[in-house]
Amino acid sequence: MSLFKLGTRRLSRSSLRKFGRLLVVAAVALVVYRHVAGGAGGRDPQLAHPALMEALETYRRYRFETESSWIDSYSLQRNLLQVRKGPHRGSKVGSIEELSFYDSDPRLAWTVYLDYFMRPDLLSNEEIEFSWYDWADFGDWNKLVSLENTPLNCSVVFGKHFDVDFLHEAEAEVGDVLFLSERACYDDERWYRKQQLLRNRPDGPPSDLAGLCEPRSRGRFQLPFEVAQLHDGVRPEVFTLQARSHLLSHVAQPLSLVVLERDIGCYRLGVGQRGRGNLVQSGLLARYLEEHESEMDARGDIEFDHLAAYERFLNSSVSAGLRVEIPGLDREIAEQETVLLSPDDFEVDVREIIEELRRSKAENLLSTHESRYLESLEHSITVSPWLAKKYFPEAERIKGLIGMGSHRDLRFFKEALIWDPEEYNARLNSLIRNWLKFTRANGLITWIAHGSAYGHLYNGQRFPWDNDYDVQMPIKHLHLLSRYFNQSLILEDPREGNGKFLLDVGDSITVRTPGNGRNRIDARFIDIDSGLYVDITGLSVSSSPIHSNFKSFYDARAPSVDLKSMQKGFELPERGQELNALDVNQLADYVASHRQLFQNDQIKDVNNGKRAEKQIQTMETILQHGLTPEERYIMNRELKIYNCRNNHFMTLDLLSPLQRSLFHGAPAFFPKQNLVVLRNEYNVPAMYGFHVFEGKAFLPALHSWFTYSVLQDFTKINNKYPDLEKLKGTVSDVQIEDTDIIFKNMLQLGLVELFAIHYTSFDVTAYRVKELEIQYDETIDRSERGRLLHALWTQVSPKVSSPAKDPVIFSYERNLWREMVALLGKQKSQEIQTAVEQAVLQQLSLKAQQMHRRELPLFKIHNPSDELTDDLNTSVKPIPNANVIFKEEPDI
Numbered sequence: 001m002s003l004f005k006l007g008t009r010r011l012s013r014s015s016l017r018k019f020g021r022l023l024v025v026a027a028v029a030l031v032v033y034r035h036v037a038g039g040a041g042g043r044d045p046q047l048a049h050p051a052l053m054e055a056l057e058t059y060r061r062y063r064f065e066t067e068s069s070w071i072d073s074y075s076l077q078r079n080l081l082q083v084r085k086g087p088h089r090g091s092k093v094g095s096i097e098e099l100s101f102y103d104s105d106p107r108l109a110w111t112v113y114l115d116y117f118m119r120p121d122l123l124s125n126e127e128i129e130f131s132w133y134d135w136a137d138f139g140d141w142n143k144l145v146s147l148e149n150t151p152l153n154c155s156v157v158f159g160k161h162f163d164v165d166f167l168h169e170a171e172a173e174v175g176d177v178l179f180l181s182e183r184a185c186y187d188d189e190r191w192y193r194k195q196q197l198l199r200n201r202p203d204g205p206p207s208d209l210a211g212l213c214e215p216r217s218r219g220r221f222q223l224p225f226e227v228a229q230l231h232d233g234v235r236p237e238v239f240t241l242q243a244r245s246h247l248l249s250h251v252a253q254p255l256s257l258v259v260l261e262r263d264i265g266c267y268r269l270g271v272g273q274r275g276r277g278n279l280v281q282s283g284l285l286a287r288y289l290e291e292h293e294s295e296m297d298a299r300g301d302i303e304f305d306h307l308a309a310y311e312r313f314l315n316s317s318v319s320a321g322l323r324v325e326i327p328g329l330d331r332e333i334a335e336q337e338t339v340l341l342s343p344d345d346f347e348v349d350v351r352e353i354i355e356e357l358r359r360s361k362a363e364n365l366l367s368t369h370e371s372r373y374l375e376s377l378e379h380s381i382t383v384s385p386w387l388a389k390k391y392f393p394e395a396e397r398i399k400g401l402i403g404m405g406s407h408r409d410l411r412f413f414k415e416a417l418i419w420d421p422e423e424y425n426a427r428l429n430s431l432i433r434n435w436l437k438f439t440r441a442n443g444l445i446t447w448i449a450h451g452s453a454y455g456h457l458y459n460g461q462r463f464p465w466d467n468d469y470d471v472q473m474p475i476k477h478l479h480l481l482s483r484y485f486n487q488s489l490i491l492e493d494p495r496e497g498n499g500k501f502l503l504d505v506g507d508s509i510t511v512r513t514p515g516n517g518r519n520r521i522d523a524r525f526i527d528i529d530s531g532l533y534v535d536i537t538g539l540s541v542s543s544s545p546i547h548s549n550f551k552s553f554y555d556a557r558a559p560s561v562d563l564k565s566m567q568k569g570f571e572l573p574e575r576g577q578e579l580n581a582l583d584v585n586q587l588a589d590y591v592a593s594h595r596q597l598f599q600n601d602q603i604k605d606v607n608n609g610k611r612a613e614k615q616i617q618t619m620e621t622i623l624q625h626g627l628t629p630e631e632r633y634i635m636n637r638e639l640k641i642y643n644c645r646n647n648h649f650m651t652l653d654l655l656s657p658l659q660r661s662l663f664h665g666a667p668a669f670f671p672k673q674n675l676v677v678l679r680n681e682y683n684v685p686a687m688y689g690f691h692v693f694e695g696k697a698f699l700p701a702l703h704s705w706f707t708y709s710v711l712q713d714f715t716k717i718n719n720k721y722p723d724l725e726k727l728k729g730t731v732s733d734v735q736i737e738d739t740d741i742i743f744k745n746m747l748q749l750g751l752v753e754l755f756a757i758h759y760t761s762f763d764v765t766a767y768r769v770k771e772l773e774i775q776y777d778e779t780i781d782r783s784e785r786g787r788l789l790h791a792l793w794t795q796v797s798p799k800v801s802s803p804a805k806d807p808v809i810f811s812y813e814r815n816l817w818r819e820m821v822a823l824l825g826k827q828k829s830q831e832i833q834t835a836v837e838q839a840v841l842q843q844l845s846l847k848a849q850q851m852h853r854r855e856l857p858l859f860k861i862h863n864p865s866d867e868l869t870d871d872l873n874t875s876v877k878p879i880p881n882a883n884v885i886f887k888e889e890p891d892i
Contacts, residue, residue, distance in 0.1 A: 086146025381576030385515025460768030
């Protein structure tokens with residue numbers, strides 16, 4: 001695709017926002033062409049104008065654009081039937097029946113699936129055959145499938161690391177590296193010898209793999225073995241392939257596919273629970289090709305236009321019947337700038353819900369999701385918090401992850417993205433943006449919490465060292481989430497990206513106290529291509545003793561609560577059935593007399609619970625000492641103080657009304673008194689300015705965080721690189737003229753990923769700076785502050801786009817660029833990279849200058865006639881260098 005070929009692109013809101021940027025890049029394209037082609041002296045026909053422009057466009061898009069449009073189209077002959085790896089790479093199979101493997105591509109899956117659900121004879125409850133193969137990334141796994149000569153067995157994916165001889169043999173046959181992350185390590189003899197010495201340590205996989213991995217007959221889309229049970233005591237690149245095999249054949253199917261329509265609604269498609277065949281095996285693709293044979297060209301090729309299929313789906317009569325509507329919820333609440341919460345949001349009558357669902361079940365009126373929800377509740381009410389088993393599987397023991405493995409879901413783990421900062425950033429960005437779009441689409445209330453909210457405080461994004469997100473919900477909305485969406489595969493609107501996320505709610509959500517601490521998280525929103533997730537916790541009334549942070553609050557209000565009268569006829573909602581009907585003392589007695597029924601760690605947990613309750617009754621330093629669980633529950637309910645299972649407490653006054661902002665460029669809510677909430681957990685400094693924390697530094701001039709050692713390099717604090725330009729000011733007070741030097745130094749040091757992340761997130765971080773300026777400008781009154789924040793939200797926020805590219809398209813374009821580098825050669829491709837980077841450097845420098853001069857177009861508001869009506873650049877004063885704005889909440 002040429003840089004100037006815009007005609008085939010859909011003019012989405014995102015495209016229109018970036019049209020100005022495209023014009024700028026188009027203007028410098030001729031300069032780039034002269035620089036590269038002229039520098040080559042016209043000697044190389046490979047750098048003829050079309051090839052140069054294609055390479056330029058590919059590198060620019062891959063590294064510096066965040067649009068979600070595909071750079072090319074996907075078709076049967078050009079893509080699906082082309083063999084791209086293995087001994088037959090470069091050839092083409094004759095038909096889909098000859099395919100042994102194919103890489104998942106959302107354009108293919110979307111087109112075929114949506115076409116199936118638009119059948120005129122479709123039944124309202126019809127379900128489709130599903131395979132993880134069509135939706136998760138099996139690209140590296142397919143490299144093993146393509147092998148015909150290299151021996152394969154279970155030991156390949158259960159060794160602590162790959163055998164280097166196997167690796168070289170397999171890669172020679174595949175025609176590519178087997179994986180990207182840390183692949184170079186295997187070519188380092190010292191590193192490999194060290195791995196050899198470590199492989200026999202006792203924490204590795206057992207020598208007998210029976211029950212973990214079983215041989216099987218080799219077939220299409222399969223390896224000659226099948227992983228039945230995961231073992232994570234191996235390196236990440238090995239575990240990735242182990243987990244993909246397990247995912248394909250043993251991880252439960254989702255109950256449904258939930259298709260988002262931007263953030264305004266969603267549709268639910270039923271998934272069959274019996275077959276696990278992919279599009280080829282199930283016959284879905286053959287059916288599609290047969291019914292669309294008239295659309296094939298003379299070569300037998302047909303394009304899979306997923307966006308056209310999606311538009312047809314939205315406009316069809318079928319979609320109306322598949323649209324999800326949650327009774328009692330108003331999606332319009334997501335459009336408000338503040339959301340008022342009610343005490344009713346934080347209590348759920350589980351017994352009443354169970355009875356209601358049982359009545360509907362008797363009349364055969366329950367959906368599949370509601371049936372599973374009922375089963376979950378019936379199980380949950382029998383679970384004692386002191387005996388609950390850990391629900392979420394986490395990759396805690398993967399080798400070489402420096403403690404990061406526990407922040408990945410074991411089932412969907414894929415490689416070690418911490419070594420690929422751009423893809424890591426893209427996946428995390430997609431993850432939170434889609435969670436926020438999904439909840440907005442359904443009117444579900446959620447807000448950003450804990451470390452994620454702390455990161456937003458500075459620049460509207462997560463801290464760059466955080467590898468998950470924390471969100472909270474009222475317990476009422478957590479139950480609705482479970483009832484309507486548990487075990488759904490959430491699919492992003494294909495016009496906006498290609499995110500795919502499993503919504504997984506734990507099996508004990510009626511348990512609202514920490515208990516043994518193994519289930520502090522209620523639910524997760526999991527990226528199925530990496531295992532990264534959003535931690536979801538529900539806030540509710542419970543009998544947990546209030547944290548000491550709330551002493552003054554408790555001392556002032558507790559005396560007014562008439563516990564004695566309120567206990568009459570009160571039945572503790574936390575009491576359930578079976579062992580969960582017992583309080584912890586009764587449970588301890590039961591366990592002591594039936595020790596043979598319990599494991600040692602369960603006995604220990606119950607005894608710990610008994611000691612904890614005794615301390616509450618006897619220790620006067622505990623706020624609610626002497627109160628029974630029933631009394632504590634009533635007290636917490638009356639004081640409107642709520643907690644999650646991780647014992648984080650929140651009062652209704654701290655939370656409500658929730659305040660709107662942007663987080664990663666997406667609309668998000670935060671607690672009303674967010675600073676107070678954060679100070680209950682963290683030591684939040686009062687000043688917004690240069691700040692160093694555990695090896696990371698916040699640079700206000702760039703409104704971004706950096707690893708301090710890297711910051712020392714590109715600001716030349718340590719004089720480690722004598723050729724770099726030195727700053728004119730100090731690193732703690734960077735002047736505007738120094739930002740250009742910093743950007744140049746980043747590129748000179750080869751910190752292209754860091755430079756690109758800063759470039760693509762500029763508008764998001766600039767928005768947060770402007771929001772802080774408005775919130776904390778003491779020269780304007782409260783009314784004017786409200787007006788300006790409203791203008792910022794309604795007029796500016798729609799212009800702020802995603803700070804990172806869709807990760808699926810990012811990986812696709814990165815592979816295209818790798819192929820181009822191989823064709824053009826290192827020198828020519830490096831010249832293209834340098835030319836594009838210099839053009840982007842000029843753009844970034846210009847935006848930084850405009851923001852400093854308070855002339856940034858982002859903050860200029862125009863009416864439909866394009867007349868300037870308001871300029872938020874100059875409406876408020878900049879934040880002074882010497883400030884303590886985070887000392888207290890803004891007056892809003």
